[in-house]
Amino acid sequence: MPLMTRKIFKELAEVRQKPCISIYIPTDRVGDNKKARIRFKNHIQSVRNHLQENGMQGRQALELTKPLEMLHEDGEIWRHLSDGLAVFLSPGKFAYSTFPIRFREFQNIGSNFYLLPLMPVFNGDGRFFVLGLSLNKVRLFEGARDFVTEIAIEDLVPQTLQDTVGSDHEQRALQFRSGHASGGHSIYHGQGAAKDYRKEEIVKHLREVNRSITEVLQDYDAPLVIACVDYIFALYKSVNSYPKLFQKNISGNPDEEHMKDMHAKAWSLLKDHFLKHRVDTLKHYQFLESKGRTTSIIDDIVFAAREGRIDTLFVEKEKQLWGELGSGGNGINIKKEKTKSSICLLDMAAKDAFLSGARVYLMKRDDMPEKESPATATLRF
Numbered sequence: 001m002p003l004m005t006r007k008i009f010k011e012l013a014e015v016r017q018k019p020c021i022s023i024y025i026p027t028d029r030v031g032d033n034k035k036a037r038i039r040f041k042n043h044i045q046s047v048r049n050h051l052q053e054n055g056m057q058g059r060q061a062l063e064l065t066k067p068l069e070m071l072h073e074d075g076e077i078w079r080h081l082s083d084g085l086a087v088f089l090s091p092g093k094f095a096y097s098t099f100p101i102r103f104r105e106f107q108n109i110g111s112n113f114y115l116l117p118l119m120p121v122f123n124g125d126g127r128f129f130v131l132g133l134s135l136n137k138v139r140l141f142e143g144a145r146d147f148v149t150e151i152a153i154e155d156l157v158p159q160t161l162q163d164t165v166g167s168d169h170e171q172r173a174l175q176f177r178s179g180h181a182s183g184g185h186s187i188y189h190g191q192g193a194a195k196d197y198r199k200e201e202i203v204k205h206l207r208e209v210n211r212s213i214t215e216v217l218q219d220y221d222a223p224l225v226i227a228c229v230d231y232i233f234a235l236y237k238s239v240n241s242y243p244k245l246f247q248k249n250i251s252g253n254p255d256e257e258h259m260k261d262m263h264a265k266a267w268s269l270l271k272d273h274f275l276k277h278r279v280d281t282l283k284h285y286q287f288l289e290s291k292g293r294t295t296s297i298i299d300d301i302v303f304a305a306r307e308g309r310i311d312t313l314f315v316e317k318e319k320q321l322w323g324e325l326g327s328g329g330n331g332i333n334i335k336k337e338k339t340k341s342s343i344c345l346l347d348m349a350a351k352d353a354f355l356s357g358a359r360v361y362l363m364k365r366d367d368m369p370e371k372e373s374p375a376t377a378t379l380r381f
Contacts, residue, residue, distance in 0.1 A: 009118065013113070015112060019091075022107065037072060039105060080152065082149035083101055110343060115351055119362050127142065128246075133228040134232070143263050145271070148262075226245070227252070227266075228253075228254055293380075296369075310356070311359070315363070316362075
């Protein structure tokens with residue numbers, strides 16, 4: 001299933017047409033996801049009803065939502081999900097991805113895609129990957145602070161040493177290890193040429209694994225933690241070309257590790273890396289406030305985001321704030337509830353800020369720098 005990258009996020013954020021349909025549902029990692037499929041089916045019908053109520057002919061609505069129906073009918077996809085599924089559809093655009101995030105069920109139809117729930121994938125809780133690496137098996141996991149899911153790579157990455165060097169590698173190694181003593185008896189040893197030859201084969205295998213993994217993760221900017229024995233990690237570092245390889249490994253045999261245990265160990269290694277910026281920003285918030293480099297005024301945040309002036313944006317988790325830009329793009333008209341022409345101002349500000357290089361964090365209300373506002377920003381200038 002396609003993974004969300006910055007490139008795909010940018011493509012979705014730049015879509016401006018009606019209707020843009022965004023659907024978020026919680027899912028399960030195992031089983032056939034019957035309840036989730038029922039929820040999704042209900043969303044399909046809800047979308048069709050909305051489209052027809054807003055002037056689209058029934059046949060047109062059926063044609064537009066055909067990709068949603070095909071996704072619903074694909075049982076194989078529903079058996080390989082994570083904690084949440086996000087689906088995006090507009091005329092000429094269809095994308096979906098599974099996430100290690102337990103989404104609140106939500107649907108939005110408007111003139112742009114609603115992407116605010118995806119912010120933890122790129123910021124805050126942080127996305128990372130864990131590669132379980134042995135000579136017998138290779139597994140790849142995608143994780144965040146509270147979630148982890150396995151990515152199917154069996155057809156993309158060589159799984160064993162034999163996959164890379166061929167079935168005769170053991171026979172070749174045996175020839176290096178074997179000799180004959182007087183009387184016709186065989187003797188075996190584990191040093192010298194045989195040891196060097198096996199190391200050469202292992203490096204060749206790891207080079208192929210690295211090449212394949214780098215291709216899989218080529219559009220990502222997330223740390224990769226290797227779970228493997230120390231000897232293998234030292235060799236893997238010598239052939240690695242992935243720029244975000246974390247320089248400490250989860251030591252031990254990953255074949256004996258459960259996915260959740262590897263995730264916990266990886267987060268333990270990475271948490272300071274991910275939380276440092278958010279912690280430092282909150283720590284220095286009052287200082288930045290005294291310098292006039294913070295704001296919790298929604299109008300200011302929306303326009304600062306459009307102008308690329310936001311350094312860090314804090315948004316209240318699972319909050320929507322509906323409104324419209326004033327005539328000529330001046331000012332904000334906040335609405336008490338969603339209307340046909342309104343947009344989520346928090347979603348718009350988050351997308352604009354993120355695409356201009358800002359960090360965007362979704363926070364519980366009690367953790368917000370300014371609890372009376374659903375958004376607070378620190379400014380570059």
